[in-house]
Each structure stands twice: as structure tokens, then as C-alpha cells.
Amino acid sequence: MAPIHRMTLFKVPNEADIEPILEKYRTLKQDAVKVYALGSRQCASYLLVLTARTQDGKPYILRCEAAKTVDDPRNQGYSLCAQTTFANIEDMRYYDEKDEAHAALKAAGKGKVVPPPLVFYMDA
Secondary structure (H helix, E strand, O other): OOOEEEEEEEEOOOHHHHHHHHHHHHHHHHHOOOOEEOOEEEEOOEEEEOOOEEOOOOOOEEEEEEEEOOOOHHHOOOOEEEEEEEOOHHHHHHHHHOOHHHHHHHHHHOOOOEEEEEEEEEEO
16 A cells, blocks of 8 residues: 655745744644544443543654745745645544644634645555
């Protein structure tokens, strides 16, 4: 199975808003870990989720780099580019759907990024 190379382009109109997003990307590789709840149980009418968690021990994000784009009219307003490499499509899906570090990254960009970002990926 080939690794998944993902590019994400963001339109960030205010240049001062780019640096806080880049700060999140700088620590994303170590912050993003696959975490699984060990279990849950039903008690009365509430679902209680156990807080014990574990990592799978595999590398999760293989590579992550982000930078401000070079000012060029061909950028079409995209001012920030992130390159992320995952071992497989399942890891990328986990990143999109469940990763807390990715949720924190999205929160850092909320209100600063013109939605939606342009995301594309390939297995190469």
C-alpha cells in the first residue's frame, strides 16, 4: 500500500492570521496520535465512556510541513499550503474524522480561513 500525500490550500485574507495556524502545523506531527477509547458502558440513561486511552504504536503522520505561499497571481488567493503524508488512507480518514489535534488545528483557523480549503491527495 502506497503512502497518501495530501495537499491542503487555505485562503487566509489577513496575513497576521497565518502565523497562529502555522504554529499548530509545527507541532501537528507529534500532537496527532491515534487514540482509542478502551470501552464504554450504559448506566441509567447516560452513556459513560471510559477515559482510558491507548495509541496503536505506529507512526501516524509521516510528514507534515506548512508554509505561507509565495505571492503570485496564479495562487488565486491561496496564501497557506500544508503538505501531509499518511501511511495509508485509513490514517488520513482518522485524521479527518477523529483526531483531536486536527480538531484543534481547525479551531485555530476558524474565522480566519475562507472556507472551504482546497484539499487533494494521491497515493504515490
